Amino acid sequence: MEEKEIKLMKGNEAIAHAAIRCGADGYFGYPITPQSEIIETLALLKPWETTGMVVLQAESEVASINMLYGGAGAGKRVLTSSSSPGIALMQEGISYMAGAELPGVIVNVQRGGPGLGTIQPSQSDYNQATRGGGNGDYNVIVLAPNSVQEMADFVDLAFTLAFKYRNPAMILSDGVIGQMMEKVVLPPQKPRRTEAEILRECPWATTGRSKLRAPNIITSLELMPEVMEQKNLHLQAKYRQIKANETRCELTKCDDADYLVVAFGSAARIAEKSMEVARAHDIRLGLFRPITLWPFPEKELQNAAAGKKGILVAEINAGQMVQDVSLAVGGKIPVAHFGRLGGIVPDPEEIVNALKTKLIDNE
Amino acid sequence: MGKIVGAIVVNEERCKGCSLCVVACPKDVIALTDRKVNVNGYPFAIAARPDECIGCTACGIVCPDGCITVYRKKLE
Amino acid sequence: MNNDIISPENLVYAKPELMNDTPMHYCAGCSHGVVHKLVAEVIAEMGMEEKAIGVSPVGCAVFAYRYIDIDWQEAPHGRAPALATGIKRLWPDRLVFTYQGDGDLACIGTAETIHSLNRGEHIAIIFINNAIYGMTGGQMAPTTLLGQKTATCPFGRVPELHGYPLNITELAARLEGTCYVSRQSVETVAAIHKAKKAIRKAFEASMKGLGSSLVEIVSTCNSGWKLTPVKANEWMQEHMFEKYPKGDLKDTTSL
Numbered sequence: 188m189e190e191k192e193i194k195l196m197k198g199n200e201a202i203a204h205a206a207i208r209c210g211a212d213g214y215f216g217y218p219i220t221p222q223s224e225i226i227e228t229l230a231l232l233k234p235w236e237t238t239g240m241v242v243l244q245a246e247s248e249v250a251s252i253n254m255l256y257g258g259a260g261a262g263k264r265v266l267t268s269s270s271s272p273g274i275a276l277m278q279e280g281i282s283y284m285a286g287a288e289l290p291g292v293i294v295n296v297q298r299g300g301p302g303l304g305t306i307q308p309s310q311s312d313y314n315q316a317t318r319g320g321g322n323g324d325y326n327v328i329v330l331a332p333n334s335v336q337e338m339a340d341f342v343d344l345a346f347t348l349a350f351k352y353r354n355p356a357m358i359l360s361d362g363v364i365g366q367m368m369e370k371v372v373l374p375p376q377k378p379r380r381t382e383a384e385i386l387r388e389c390p391w392a393t394t395g396r397s398k399l400r401a402p403n404i405i406t407s408l409e410l411m412p413e414v415m416e417q418k419n420l421h422l423q424a425k426y427r428q429i430k431a432n433e434t435r436c437e438l439t440k441c442d443d444a445d446y447l448v449v450a451f452g453s454a455a456r457i458a459e460k461s462m463e464v465a466r467a468h469d470i471r472l473g474l475f476r477p478i479t480l481w482p483f484p485e486k487e488l489q490n491a492a493a494g495k496k497g498i499l500v501a502e503i504n505a506g507q508m509v510q511d512v513s514l515a516v517g518g519k520i521p522v523a524h525f526g527r528l529g530g531i532v533p534d535p536e537e538i539v540n541a542l543k544t545k546l547i548d549n550e
Numbered sequence: 551m552g553k554i555v556g557a558i559v560v561n562e563e564r565c566k567g568c569s570l571c572v573v574a575c576p577k578d579v580i581a582l583t584d585r586k587v588n589v590n591g592y593p594f595a596i597a598a599r600p601d602e603c604i605g606c607t608a609c610g611i612v613c614p615d616g617c618i619t620v621y622r623k624k625l626e
Numbered sequence: 627m628n629n630d631i632i633s634p635e636n637l638v639y640a641k642p643e644l645m646n647d648t649p650m651h652y653c654a655g656c657s658h659g660v661v662h663k664l665v666a667e668v669i670a671e672m673g674m675e676e677k678a679i680g681v682s683p684v685g686c687a688v689f690a691y692r693y694i695d696i697d698w699q700e701a702p703h704g705r706a707p708a709l710a711t712g713i714k715r716l717w718p719d720r721l722v723f724t725y726q727g728d729g730d731l732a733c734i735g736t737a738e739t740i741h742s743l744n745r746g747e748h749i750a751i752i753f754i755n756n757a758i759y760g761m762t763g764g765q766m767a768p769t770t771l772l773g774q775k776t777a778t779c780p781f782g783r784v785p786e787l788h789g790y791p792l793n794i795t796e797l798a799a800r801l802e803g804t805c806y807v808s809r810q811s812v813e814t815v816a817a818i819h820k821a822k823k824a825i826r827k828a829f830e831a832s833m834k835g836l837g838s839s840l841v842e843i844v845s846t847c848n849s850g851w852k853l854t855p856v857k858a859n860e861w862m863q864e865h866m867f868e869k870y871p872k873g874d875l876k877d878t879t880s881l
Contacts, residue, residue, distance in 0.1 A: 213716050241715045246741035253705035257712030260699045283702050393697035395677045395720055404691045406700035557631040568655030568855040574815065607639035608815045614659025615650055616641030623636045
């Protein structure tokens, strides 16, 4: 049996390694704390000398996302990364990519806001990520890793989903997962696709018009309202398909639980400990962790929540995913929110205390 | 020495009547239609004095819409 | 007599083959059409029909992709050089160029323009400078001349209120990443020939990997300027060339 290659590294570094290993063609980015290790690691690894992957430090996040647009529009596997204020700058490009139906991967290692905010971790970009974020009716596939291992694993998954649906995909991480070190099994090195493979996989891409086909045009523009409505309806149908096929979540000790904590990413890791603390105090608490934030695992949550006494949504924000949880359970079960702001990461006891005061004591 | 003769063919439906070809023509061959318009409502270029054309291509080159095809022949 | 002359063996000029029959949305007499023809001719003459990828801007030329039968991407406003950077870095054997107006290139996209040129991306940028915003109805552009009247400087551009016209091509010539920077126009046959040569040189420099190129075409916007096409050409010659003098500003290509 082949021995697994186990490494110790930061979540940000794992993103960089995984990008090279999953056969990415290009990375375009701009430094910002707390995710600069992604581009720094890529610069050290020099993948242009091995796999041929392009790594470019752009002049801004606006330029980065538009380099992504260009590369994705030409059929390549391209990714960018940033943190909250930089992701805000990228919204124009993400909207255009969604409109032009381009596959690309965007990594957001979140920090607190609003504005320049703080460099400390936060989950306050949940609404921006899951509601599209830019102008127009669109959605981005959003994956929320809770470990360095998932940082590594989700890069290839994000590319797979992005190309399957011709849609941008986002890895919504945060400063905790990006900065912490833990062991990780890196994926095996995949070769980058050959030109022939790209042409086969992406017949829509601007790779140069062959005599056999009409010119390929990548655009989000359409001035005829009737045609534009059809284009939008097509997008909506695609989003329904993604909702039907691609929800992912993880359930821990939900079966025997009286209460559920719903949390994603780093908050879910903390909530896992909260579960132990609660159970040590004879409170049967289960953890429901959405892995795809869009599409939100609504049905899975409905099933898991059936018959429970209450749900606490623990987030490192002022209450964003709690809206999706409330929509999912439709008022049948009490739902409360607990969050810390400003870059403060809650500890497990705080979450248990919130469960007691907001739900159990109110019964 | 042979005489150079030319001729132009105007895509009348594509023409927007900007008259840049009229100005560019060294032999005063081209004029815009008077009171006659194309399907888009534009007056359009015509070879008003076709016999003067020397096929120099100036009209075709300056035409922003690529409406003019030019032919040239040397008469022996 | 005409019928004898009009036959294929006597053909000396026709609309470029790469330009399709879709009617162009440009106003009558607009310079865009002439430059489109030159781009189509140069691509065909270089035999790059199957390797060319154009990037169109936001502004009047947003629909450039409808008229020249190559692969195109339509960029967000000002971001065309970033798209072109992404495409060219990932497909180095493709001919990648942008086609942009003054608002797109010299205002909202100044950073993308300067930095792609300064990195020496192997792309060519075609820059249409007509000193006005045509698509949105004739507002002030970064290149609007002092004293020139537009919808947003109806009494004429004055530095105290509006700042100075930006000569971005001159800036581009000073960047180490550029190998060819030229300013041309397309109002006469002679000028059009020169403009075509400049576009050809820029495209060839990009394929030879010599650096980035910028070809500015000083252009008219007769609708925005509220002149006839013929008068607009005269106004351009009288007023634009003084601020934006024609010729090569930089050429290190040896092409």
